[in-house]
Amino acid sequence: MSSHFGELFRVSTFGESHGGGVGVVIDGGPPRLPLAEADLQADLARRRPGQSDIVTPRKEADRCRILSGVFGGQTLGTPIAVLVPNEDARPEAYTEMETAFRPSHADYTYQAKYGVRNWQGGGRSSARETIGRVAAGAVAKRALAALHPGLEIVAYVRSIHTLEAAVPDPGAVRLEQVEANIVRCPDPKVAEEMVALIKRMRAGGDSVGGIIECCVRGVPPGLGEPVFDRLEADLARAMLSLPATKGFEIGSGFASARMTGSEHNDPFEMRAGRVRTTSNRSGGVQGGISNGEDVVFRVAFKPTATITRAQRTVTVSGEDTALAARGRHDPCVLPRAVPMVEAMAALVVVDHALRQRAQNG
């Protein structure tokens, strides 16, 4: 259902932008994992508003509390509940949203679906909901570290608008490179241009989109399932469930549509005693199941819908009007979306790791 994710490593997020807080319940994870609030805080800090001058200035420490499921510094195998209270909520900054639908936001569709909505800061459709995902992703990473020690998930900004980073090998990008700049792009030169572009956009009351690339390394062969729960299908769903996403591609992606089979196929060879491919247009997945190569995928993010320029829209009572956003928002969601992409990737991979252990030992 709506706010649940995962078959075995199952998370349920809750909370709205304004209200008591946001959080997550994580069920089904392995017991005896070392876990403390600080472990979650590290990734939450990468998602936090106010972390740099190219993101929203909303002041939230996003300090989490683990309410259950951890005892003596270890997971118990029972549900881990995590709560992050809302602190800097300013509902008064959103009063016009009570009466008018923001273009390309979820205001109208929530109203159409439920006949009611929490109009303060976007309510449930706020990106604040992703706090629960990032916290759960941090737990998932801990579980993966125990299950498959070499496995590593690194996401980064690949492009913003027309600025594209040079990334010769996704498998070689290190977390420190990504975290070395506030836009989270491993190409330091392009990163600077990106920062400048985002600042220009904000100054002009506008916003901008881009692409995040993610590489999952050290995946053992055999994760993913045939038919519907293919690894790439579950990754696609996970990524398209993030706010502001419009597309997903794995390996060769859309470029494969312009290729021939003889160009595209990944030849097998024996290397260091293992079956390997000499190229990786498959993106680490064949027939829905990991083949041991890097799992590499890209996610397209649209420009933030909230802009301060006036836009045409309609009121709740059906009258044409115009709206210019107040409130605080990101001129570009990508820098803060990097840990979200990693978190969702971790949730998909850990779930398949547990499923694989269930069925195949």
Add this chain to the structure above:
Amino acid sequence: MSSHFGELFRVSTFGESHGGGVGVVIDGGPPRLPLAEADLQADLARRRPGQSDIVTPRKEADRCRILSGVFGGQTLGTPIAVLVPNEDARPEAYTEMETAFRPSHADYTYQAKYGVRNWQGGGRSSARETIGRVAAGAVAKRALAALHPGLEIVAYVRSIHTLEAAVPDPGAVRLEQVEANIVRCPDPKVAEEMVALIKRMRAGGDSVGGIIECCVRGVPPGLGEPVFDRLEADLARAMLSLPATKGFEIGSGFASARMTGSEHNDPFEMRAGRVRTTSNRSGGVQGGISNGEDVVFRVAFKPTATITRAQRTVTVSGEDTALAARGRHDPCVLPRAVPMVEAMAALVVVDHALRQRAQNG
């Protein structure tokens, strides 16, 4: 799990390329829908091998039998089991697959996952599995016709290799236009070039990829759920679960990454008493929920992995070797994938239609 799809309108497919047959069990659909085998056969015929000279010549009538769930010409509300026996199976054409892994196929990953595989014609990873999906999709279309009479799903080939159809308005493409040529492209001129290209590819022992576009019209506002089960997320998963797919995008898709918010946002206006948008870069979905505009998405298909040119690979026992495909296969999967895309779209939409009725009446 692996071979199940849907929360409320639930399908379970079964079967391998060679063996007793393939099929599907469909559970949770509404009762009292008029349904006969002929209703399924129409879409199965569009998916069938041997339907034209640009697809695989395997001779399968793909005649289906409804084993249960229909009585007196109506659905009973209980499981509908559909079976299509395998007829033209020639396991002897695949004996080399017993010992060598075909590049960019699922042979190696199935072996790595399960320690065993049915190597005849790809076994469970064969596109023959999609018969169950297309049959289920036909039932889903019947259910949608009862639930939302105006709703219509039309998919078509948008591009093959570098040949791209001119499609001024996805919302205006009619099924008859699509079915007017064997490649299922609504642009008749480009269609001819596509047919010629596919024939050239086959003659050269090669294959080719492309893009299918799909438009779901007449979707009422309110379908889809916040957070994880967004309509576009479920569509993405559904499409990436089809064989040979590498990417999914909705509305503006990857192009949105190069846009600004002021260019991208869809202004609202009142039109004929309803809330409408003046553009549709959202692709009919906002915040995961349909807004009443056309749902338009695209799916990237890689070139068929099976080619008759010799390719490098390895044997089951870990020796380097070369392999040139025998057996029968499609030089381009797209013409036969059009009904698969429609079927998966129908399964996603009907599931959300039932969920919406459950929660919101």
Add this chain to the structure above:
Amino acid sequence: MSSHFGELFRVSTFGESHGGGVGVVIDGGPPRLPLAEADLQADLARRRPGQSDIVTPRKEADRCRILSGVFGGQTLGTPIAVLVPNEDARPEAYTEMETAFRPSHADYTYQAKYGVRNWQGGGRSSARETIGRVAAGAVAKRALAALHPGLEIVAYVRSIHTLEAAVPDPGAVRLEQVEANIVRCPDPKVAEEMVALIKRMRAGGDSVGGIIECCVRGVPPGLGEPVFDRLEADLARAMLSLPATKGFEIGSGFASARMTGSEHNDPFEMRAGRVRTTSNRSGGVQGGISNGEDVVFRVAFKPTATITRAQRTVTVSGEDTALAARGRHDPCVLPRAVPMVEAMAALVVVDHALRQRAQNG
């Protein structure tokens, strides 16, 4: 999975006896239900420790906070998170439980399953977990009031040890009768004897079991599903998921095993224009689906495992030892279990009400 319940009206409970608190996330319920914390508090008060002198004296106000999902006094249709902090936790009263397994408790099995456990007050196996269920049940009752206005769920203590209440017609028992005494038995004379018995048991360092009966009235025909998700099957699972339960029966129950068909069958007749039965040995369910008669079932509760008499047991390190409980506990769980039974019944019925609306409109 373990801590999730329901297909459409889905609840996820969390929390341990000692720690940050206990609670629940409720997803999938209808929007626009009037809901306030006070609505939950009423049922929580009936479950609360310290409510009378025949229950555990642990001092917990069990004050709940709704963290999300409610806005302007109405449900939003998105997850409702409820948190009840733990207040009167005294882990020092349980230190012997760190080293020895309490007989007929979950100490040993949790250790065997997870290799770790929160030994303070039973951790996750504590009946304190049922707070989340009772809170969710209160929301479910609100949803049912909107969906099926006449529907009413009344549970009560039918017997304790050998003391059995006279209940001529389960369909006629009113909530006020049940709440008129601290043991929650609608037969006031037997209720007094029950209270006396429970006090005697506690004085003697012992405990006692009994039977709770529950009647769901005003159920429309058609709820429940054929085959696995029969209404009685889901009720059985729900009840056997409550702590200390050992049996479930519906309608004629175990007595039916000693009957003949001609004695047992419920004849149909037309009454006030509706199809009715003249007896109700079916317990309101036929073929897994409600027939419009009262749904009547009984649940057997064993005597509380915690007793202050010394008992034989073993230590975590595998040595024979003896253990006499300290800590606070109930000499008889039934008075506080009555709202738990109602809550679980409400969760089952509301889930089937939504499923029925999904499939059959």
Add this chain to the structure above:
Amino acid sequence: MSSHFGELFRVSTFGESHGGGVGVVIDGGPPRLPLAEADLQADLARRRPGQSDIVTPRKEADRCRILSGVFGGQTLGTPIAVLVPNEDARPEAYTEMETAFRPSHADYTYQAKYGVRNWQGGGRSSARETIGRVAAGAVAKRALAALHPGLEIVAYVRSIHTLEAAVPDPGAVRLEQVEANIVRCPDPKVAEEMVALIKRMRAGGDSVGGIIECCVRGVPPGLGEPVFDRLEADLARAMLSLPATKGFEIGSGFASARMTGSEHNDPFEMRAGRVRTTSNRSGGVQGGISNGEDVVFRVAFKPTATITRAQRTVTVSGEDTALAARGRHDPCVLPRAVPMVEAMAALVVVDHALRQRAQNG
């Protein structure tokens, strides 16, 4: 949903009493299990009509065909589809069921739920549906044999009407004892009386109920989950999902309601280096999780609803009428229900065995 069972070892049954056939799709089971149709046939023969002169004379060989999921005599890890065609269907014997509702059958409730029903032989509510369960149970037993070699499931008739078998130790009952007589009661003397009773009942146009007991031996400690998916809760649901069941109890069951804690608790002791209990009133489950002792439970079956004596009922159009069954039916369902109970127990246990491996390795 309705016709799906299991989280990881998932089965979907299909089919009606009259129509193309009945069957099951089994997904998620381990690969490389030896499996042939004969393995399923053994249990199907114990469920088959016409197997003795105390069951229905309907002539069905119930010969199964494995359509998929098995290759070279081994399971593939992908869906196993099993089909049993209907052979001796005589719809003409049921024509009165088109217009009148049989008392204590599902005719009326299916009609009320779906607005349509297959009235031939009970349609989907027929016990013929359990063929799919028994076939799936046979596969589950194979999987358990691989996962937990010592594990054994033995069910038997404990009582019919007032005739109760002497069973000093459920853990000592062997399959051969059970199969030594046609009523499947391990007490040969009482078995003879039961056979005579059943024959008398049929001669008198009546039917009779009884109790089946089941013992699962060799269960490792740790199977089952806290809170909702307790082993006993899932067993209760599984058993109450069988046709004609009215009650479930585990271990001490309803008798526990009349006991005190000091009488009821199972003391722990060390035995052969393992933690054991000296009694087994817990029925092998504590806190929802197996403790390594025998899992012992009982299921109450009502007398068959179909009797040849005339009974009061109503017609589809709402008129009072009388009905005496024709058609073929069992005067007592218990002899044929024994393999059904075993099958459902196997499905529950194998599912928890896989879940346990997923989470706890």
